[in-house]
Amino acid sequence: MSDHDPQxxxxxxxxxxxxxxxxxxxxxxxxxxxxxxxxxxxxxHRRRDTLRPGVSERSWLYGIARRVAADVHRGRRxxxxxxxxxxxxxQSAPLDDALERAEAADFVRTFFERLDAGHRMVFVLSDVExxxxxxxxxxxxLNLNTVYSRLRSARKKFERxxxxxxxxxxxxxx
Amino acid sequence: MAERSIPELSPAxxxxxxxxxxxxxxxxxxxxxxxxxxxxxxxxxxxxxASVAPAVTGARGLYYAKVVAVxxxxxxxxxxxxxxxxxxxxxxxxxxxxxxxxxPYRGGAESEGGQARSGGPSPGSVDRPERPAAAAPGxxxxxxxxxxxVVVQTxxxxxxxxxxxxPESVRPRPRPSPRPASEPASAASSLMAELALIKEATAxxxxxxxxxxxxxxxxHAEQFPKGTLxxxxxxxxxxxxxxxxxPDEARAEVRSFLxxxxxxxxxxxxxxxxxxxx
Numbered sequence: 001m002s003d004h005d006p007q008x009x010x011x012x013x014x015x016x017x018x019x020x021x022x023x024x025x026x027x028x029x030x031x032x033x034x035x036x037x038x039x040x041x042x043x044x045h046r047r048r049d050t051l052r053p054g055v056s057e058r059s060w061l062y063g064i065a066r067r068v069a070a071d072v073h074r075g076r077r078x079x080x081x082x083x084x085x086x087x088x089x090x091q092s093a094p095l096d097d098a099l100e101r102a103e104a105a106d107f108v109r110t111f112f113e114r115l116d117a118g119h120r121m122v123f124v125l126s127d128v129e130x131x132x133x134x135x136x137x138x139x140x141x142l143n144l145n146t147v148y149s150r151l152r153s154a155r156k157k158f159e160r161x162x163x164x165x166x167x168x169x170x171x172x173x174x
Numbered sequence: 175m176a177e178r179s180i181p182e183l184s185p186a187x188x189x190x191x192x193x194x195x196x197x198x199x200x201x202x203x204x205x206x207x208x209x210x211x212x213x214x215x216x217x218x219x220x221x222x223x224a225s226v227a228p229a230v231t232g233a234r235g236l237y238y239a240k241v242v243a244v245x246x247x248x249x250x251x252x253x254x255x256x257x258x259x260x261x262x263x264x265x266x267x268x269x270x271x272x273x274x275x276x277x278p279y280r281g282g283a284e285s286e287g288g289q290a291r292s293g294g295p296s297p298g299s300v301d302r303p304e305r306p307a308a309a310a311p312g313x314x315x316x317x318x319x320x321x322x323x324v325v326v327q328t329x330x331x332x333x334x335x336x337x338x339x340x341p342e343s344v345r346p347r348p349r350p351s352p353r354p355a356s357e358p359a360s361a362a363s364s365l366m367a368e369l370a371l372i373k374e375a376t377a378x379x380x381x382x383x384x385x386x387x388x389x390x391x392x393x394h395a396e397q398f399p400k401g402t403l404x405x406x407x408x409x410x411x412x413x414x415x416x417x418x419x420x421p422d423e424a425r426a427e428v429r430s431f432l433x434x435x436x437x438x439x440x441x442x443x444x445x446x447x448x449x450x451x452x
Binding site: 009012016017020021024025030031033034037038041042045046100101102104105107108109127128129148151152155156158159162166 | 179180187189191195197204205207208212370373377381
């Protein structure tokens with residue numbers, strides 16, 4: 001990593017994967033993830049001195065990522081015609097050694113689609129990204145109690161969905 | 175407190191969320207590649223877009239350096255083309271103002287007292303022999319007119335003289351047409367289109383969608399057979415073929431590439447595209 005700015009390099013190391021996943025969760029298409037992730041860190045590099053003490057780095061990064069994702073969506077709407085002209089890629093079967101993981105990931109994504117946006121992001125930041133409730137409240141600009149309430153509700157729904165999936169699997173495999 | 179009333183997730187639920195996290199996380203290679211590109215963008219005044227030597231060497235650094243260098247070259251070509259068009263317009267405008275050049279002298283010798291115009295062949299006066307002045311009447315008839323000088327131009331010379339002599343207003347000299355301003359711009363958009371297909375194939379490979387990735391590469395090969403990113407296409411294709419359980423085809427691609435493109439910066443990556451035992 002760079003010798004010029006070791007603090008920035010360390011920040012990048014700590015949070016690159018988080019930014020990548022959050023951008024994806026915010027609807028940035030896979031083909032644009034590279035560029036969008038870079039854009040986030042360009043902003044981070046430029047504004048890293050503005051991070052106030054006591055503010056969670058991830059909360060701050062989430063805010064930047066959300067704005068970058070919004071820019072991507074605006075850009076996509078402008079180029080939508082070009083994208084529609086491309087034949088849509090077919091879905092081939094995943095590699096055998098990653099099949100189970102891919103199926104589990106698909107299940108979770110389907111669950112997220114059925115969850116409303118407010119509950120979804122609380123659940124993602126908390127239980128996928130491991131942020132604390134205060135960090136989530138800060139990132140999403142929500143009241144702390146609202147975060148707890150939504151997290152409780154989302155976890156209940158997720159557990160029910162997982163239980164149904166397990167039950168179906170038992171029935172299918174005997 | 176509200177927090178205490180939130181039930182913890184079950185192990186099964188945690189496992190599924192972990193699978194999602196792993197599935198959606200970037201690879202170490204993606205992280206390194208993005209770092210290299212990021213350094214170019216935020217490295218300061220010395221890390222200009224024109225710099226071809228990225229801080230991180232290797233195939234992926236060269237890939238981005240190539241894209242940046244080609245884009246800069248195309249932008250410069252656009253500026254040159256615009257200038258040429260401007261110059262071309264100015265030149266045509268100047269010519270339109272030039273007085274019309276008279277048609278070359280093509281008639282017979284002008285004579286003053288029967289004398290032919292002297293001084294060598296006049297432009298266009300092809301195959302028209304110049305005759306010496308006729309002897310004045312009364313002058314010694316005994317003087318033989320010897321050595322009548324006849325200037326006869328050979329067909330080749332006459333053609334050369336004709337070409338040189340013809341004024342531009344009669345026969346305009348062909349001039350190279352200025353490169354249309356749209357050509358560099360379309361080349362830039364062509365590169366972006368190439369990039370989009372390579373990115374699509376890369377994303378499909380990362381997601382394990384080998385068939386989709388190979389289809390994207392097929393489109394690239396059809397649309398840009400000798401594109402700027404042709405090497406990247408070949409390496410990706412070998413990697414996707416290997417991942418799709420077609421190692422023989424993958425290794426054939428590897429051998430072909432290493433034979434034809436031994437000096438490529440992507441050789442190392444190609445050598446690892448489908449190792450034995452895959």
